Amino acid sequence: MSVDSTLIYSRIVERYAHFFDRPELRLRFLNHTLAQQTASREKVDAALERFEFLKKTRFYEQLLRLWLYHLIFQELGKLLPTASKQRRQILTFKSRTPFTARVIFRCYQYRRAVYPVGLATLAVLLFATYYGVGWSARHVNTYLAQRYRSGQRVVAVVNDQGSVYAQASARHLPGYKPEKVWLVEQKENYERYSNGARILNDFETTNHARGYYVFKQGRELADEGVRHEPVGILYHTSESDMLPFTADNNASIETHTRGLLEYVKKNKSYNYVIDRFGQIYRIVRDEDAANHAGNSLWADSRGVYVGLNESFLGVCFETKTEADEQLTEAQTVSGRLLTQVLRSNYQIDDADCTTHGLVSVNPSNMRICYHHDWTRGFPFEAMGLSDKYQVAPVSVGEFGFTYDDEMVSKIGGALWPGVVAGEEAFNQRAGQSKLKPEELRRQMHTLYREQMEMQRAARATSTNEPEPSSADQKGL
Amino acid sequence: MEEKNQAPASKAETLSIKSSPVGLDIGTSRIVIADSPVNSDIRSQMNAFVAVPCSEMAENVLKQRGMVYERNCKNIYVYGNDTDFFASFLDTDARRPMHSGLLNPQEEMSQHIMQRIIQLLVPRAKRNEVLCFSVPGKGEGANGNLVYHEAVLKNFLQSLGYNAKAINEGQAVVFSELQDENFTGIGISFGGGMCNVSVSFMSMPMITFSVPKSGDYIDRNVVEVMGERNSTKVRLFKEENLDLSRQPKDDMTRAMHIFYEDVLQTLIERLRAEFKRSSQLPKVDRPMPIVLAGGTAKPAGFLQKFESMLRAGGEFPIEISDVRMAKDPLTTTANGCYIAAMSESK
Numbered sequence: 001m002s003v004d005s006t007l008i009y010s011r012i013v014e015r016y017a018h019f020f021d022r023p024e025l026r027l028r029f030l031n032h033t034l035a036q037q038t039a040s041r042e043k044v045d046a047a048l049e050r051f052e053f054l055k056k057t058r059f060y061e062q063l064l065r066l067w068l069y070h071l072i073f074q075e076l077g078k079l080l081p082t083a084s085k086q087r088r089q090i091l092t093f094k095s096r097t098p099f100t101a102r103v104i105f106r107c108y109q110y111r112r113a114v115y116p117v118g119l120a121t122l123a124v125l126l127f128a129t130y131y132g133v134g135w136s137a138r139h140v141n142t143y144l145a146q147r148y149r150s151g152q153r154v155v156a157v158v159n160d161q162g163s164v165y166a167q168a169s170a171r172h173l174p175g176y177k178p179e180k181v182w183l184v185e186q187k188e189n190y191e192r193y194s195n196g197a198r199i200l201n202d203f204e205t206t207n208h209a210r211g212y213y214v215f216k217q218g219r220e221l222a223d224e225g226v227r228h229e230p231v232g233i234l235y236h237t238s239e240s241d242m243l244p245f246t247a248d249n250n251a252s253i254e255t256h257t258r259g260l261l262e263y264v265k266k267n268k269s270y271n272y273v274i275d276r277f278g279q280i281y282r283i284v285r286d287e288d289a290a291n292h293a294g295n296s297l298w299a300d301s302r303g304v305y306v307g308l309n310e311s312f313l314g315v316c317f318e319t320k321t322e323a324d325e326q327l328t329e330a331q332t333v334s335g336r337l338l339t340q341v342l343r344s345n346y347q348i349d350d351a352d353c354t355t356h357g358l359v360s361v362n363p364s365n366m367r368i369c370y371h372h373d374w375t376r377g378f379p380f381e382a383m384g385l386s387d388k389y390q391v392a393p394v395s396v397g398e399f400g401f402t403y404d405d406e407m408v409s410k411i412g413g414a415l416w417p418g419v420v421a422g423e424e425a426f427n428q429r430a431g432q433s434k435l436k437p438e439e440l441r442r443q444m445h446t447l448y449r450e451q452m453e454m455q456r457a458a459r460a461t462s463t464n465e466p467e468p469s470s471a472d473q474k475g476l
Numbered sequence: 477m478e479e480k481n482q483a484p485a486s487k488a489e490t491l492s493i494k495s496s497p498v499g500l501d502i503g504t505s506r507i508v509i510a511d512s513p514v515n516s517d518i519r520s521q522m523n524a525f526v527a528v529p530c531s532e533m534a535e536n537v538l539k540q541r542g543m544v545y546e547r548n549c550k551n552i553y554v555y556g557n558d559t560d561f562f563a564s565f566l567d568t569d570a571r572r573p574m575h576s577g578l579l580n581p582q583e584e585m586s587q588h589i590m591q592r593i594i595q596l597l598v599p600r601a602k603r604n605e606v607l608c609f610s611v612p613g614k615g616e617g618a619n620g621n622l623v624y625h626e627a628v629l630k631n632f633l634q635s636l637g638y639n640a641k642a643i644n645e646g647q648a649v650v651f652s653e654l655q656d657e658n659f660t661g662i663g664i665s666f667g668g669g670m671c672n673v674s675v676s677f678m679s680m681p682m683i684t685f686s687v688p689k690s691g692d693y694i695d696r697n698v699v700e701v702m703g704e705r706n707s708t709k710v711r712l713f714k715e716e717n718l719d720l721s722r723q724p725k726d727d728m729t730r731a732m733h734i735f736y737e738d739v740l741q742t743l744i745e746r747l748r749a750e751f752k753r754s755s756q757l758p759k760v761d762r763p764m765p766i767v768l769a770g771g772t773a774k775p776a777g778f779l780q781k782f783e784s785m786l787r788a789g790g791e792f793p794i795e796i797s798d799v800r801m802a803k804d805p806l807t808t809t810a811n812g813c814y815i816a817a818m819s820e821s822k
């Protein structure tokens with residue numbers, strides 16, 4: 001809540017505080033009313049997150065103020081002596097209570113007498129609100145529709161009105177707003193969060209600081225300068241050896257995990273690893289890039305991200321693509337918890353939580369799926385996320401990366417639905433710009449390389465560190 | 477295992493059962509309880525104890541005088557208000573379960589003795605009444621320990637059947653003294669172990685912190701520079717004779733003036749710095765009052781000294797309306813905790 005509104009609210013509440021002579025009652029009144037108003041405002045703000053412009057209207061402020069009066073009278077009713085004689089005395093003789101406060105409270109007291117009028121007013125107000133919200137939702141929808149019809153880019157969008165591809169599945173899923181999760185306890189070797197997540201840091205290490213651009217159109221940047229905050233999450237598989245998941249294998253499973261952890265720590269491969277028992281390990285700290293997705297692309301409604309080591313957090317599950325059972329129950333639970341923690345810490349949008357296989361590309365032959373972990377079967381819903389297999393990847397839809405039979409058979413014989421949608425979009429775009437798809441593809445290929453170069457240069461100047469080789473350093 | 481042998485409780489209050497909210501000031505020097513709106517009902521116990529090796533003679537003395545004590549196979553422990561008498565009887569310094577506002581980590585008996593002292597004052601709860609107890613604010617050397625301190629006390633008070641809640645000591649001063657300002661202003665408690673400050677806006681603490689210098693710091697340093705052997709003597713001299721409005725006439729008083737000024741200087745500088753640093757402070761639309769409380773604020777001339785040092789430092793980051801003394805500086809915190817407890821009760 002803004003400092004100014006705190007001040008305005010507190011002034012209003014204060015006028016009524018004089019009704020209370022006893023310190024504990026006054027304290028309770030102030031405390032309750034302000035706390036409730038803050039909570040209500042936070043709720044309304046969260047609900048209106050997508051309609052920022054509404055918050056700037058006077059209507060919004062008026063509504064909150066009305067609500068505050070409601071809270072005040074509710075508290076007054078609860079706390080003032082119930083005997084009406086005493087109440088009258090308070091209202092007449094408390095000279096310190098401002099006149100207007102007394103009058104307004106009187107009106108509230110006799111509200112039942114003016115009930116019919118009140119009801120009618122309320123009805124009008126409600127209708128106006130409904131109409132207003134309806135109008136603005138339509139307005140937003142039309143705006144988005146127009147924007148996407150002009151069809152520059154097919155992306156996973158933050159709000160589900162936007163992408164026709166994300167819509168189909170996302171509509172049936174619960175809201176994906178990041179829940180507020182906070183650090184509860186910080187011990188020497190672990191952190192515990194309010195949602196129950198426990199992050200172990202025995203294997204924590206550092207790497208170079210993050211630094212990346214968001215590209216709007218071509219070489220044009222979405223905003224000034226280099227960004228450093230993680231913007232999304234990529235899920236990986238470790239592709240390490242899997243022993244049968246049974247009790248008598250306990251010791252050997254743990255030995256395998258330890259080997260994996262030491263390996264990924266040495267190579268700074270991911271930001272997090274979730275072992276088969278669901279334990280979450282931090283490897284490369286969040287502020288630093290890990291080497292998990294060298295040549296890669298993703299986009300959201302803000303723009304395009306290239307070379308996602310810099311911009312995305314890498315979360316690796318200890319598992320293998322061919323395994324019968326991809327994730328243990330413990331891994332699924334921990335994956336969900338870790339997702340909540342990271343999304344809450346960095347305000348990561350659902351649209352930016354995807355898998356390595358869906359972002360990885362091979363620029364040397366312009367093919368997608370250079371790495372193919374989680375090109376199918378990732379339990380997005382269990383992680384509290386919408387299904388990114390339905391989203392057209394920007395690599396295909398905008399940059400024109402393709403695939404071949406060999407690759408398709410490698411990923412299990414079928415492509416995910418988003419690729420098909422992406423191909424259509426790309427061809428349409430080529431048509432619109434009166435270019436052969438091949439020509440557009442060549443242009444985009446160059447653009448991809450240029451963007452990677454720009455980003456590399458930006459990072460080198462911002463960190464003054466030698467640049468590691470651009471290829472993925474994943475060896476597992 | 478230790479064998480515990482509790483002497484019969486001499487005070488009737490230990491046996492009674494409580495059915496109203498309670499405010500409890502757990503201070504380095506004294507523990508104070510407020511459980512009624514009448515100020516004269518406030519009671520306190522010294523937060524100190526003396527240990528002597530078990531002997532029949534010592535135990536007889538204690539029994540004759542009806543003093544509270546506890547015995548295990550090695551020692552006899554005398555605690556609470558009887559401590560001073562017994563300490564001077566044995567000519568030793570009393571031991572302290574708390575140090576600088578927190579449980580004393582150097583003192584192995586600290587938790588046990590404090591529980592005993594608290595039980596002298598606080599009867600068991602009837603049905604989960606609210607009890608608010610004071611805790612210091614964050615400050616030098618009081619961050620991690622603060623969490624521990626609060627958790628230990630809360631646990632113990634819960635085990636007595638209370639719905640226990642911690643209240644910042646500076647904020648308790650605000651609750652006790654600034655009702656007419658709708659709990660907007662700066663409360664400062666000058667205690668034994670530390671000074672606690674809370675800047676409150678409409679009952680919400682905006683800035684809270686502590687400075688680990690106060691009465692004990694003054695005593696300790698005066699003892700050191702005067703080459704005294706026993707700090708109790710210095711403390712009693714301070715409590716009975718010190719007048720900060722008069723020019724010091726002897727070395728002891730001069731030393732006290734110096735360290736009083738040192739404490740005030742540190743506190744005022746810190747207060748200025750906190751205001752400059754804090755970004756979340758609402759633009760307060762009115763001048764704020766400052767209230768001074770705590771035992772160390774008791775001497776004559778303290779208020780004037782504080783005010784002149786405050787004004788001497790140049791313009792203050794916010795406008796101050798007035799500086800005033802709390803009604804009863806020794807019971808302010810307990811009373812504030814009591815008001816908080818009442819406000820949280822059904």
Ligand SMILES: Nc1ncnc2c1ncn2[C@@H]1O[C@H](COP(=O)(O)OP(=O)(O)OP(=O)(O)O)[C@@H](O)[C@H]1O
Nearest residue numbers: 503504505506667668669670691715770771772774
């Ligand atoms: N009349 C007095 N003159 C000077 N100092 C006094 C007087 N009475 C008490 N004190 C000092 O005040 C201090 C105790 O104050 P108080 O009881 O407020 O502290 P506390 O609450 O026990 O400690 P804290 O709040 O730091 O944990 C001691 O240092 C004591 O010597």
Ligand SMILES: [Mg+2]
Nearest residue numbers: 503665667809
């Ligand atoms: Mg105190």
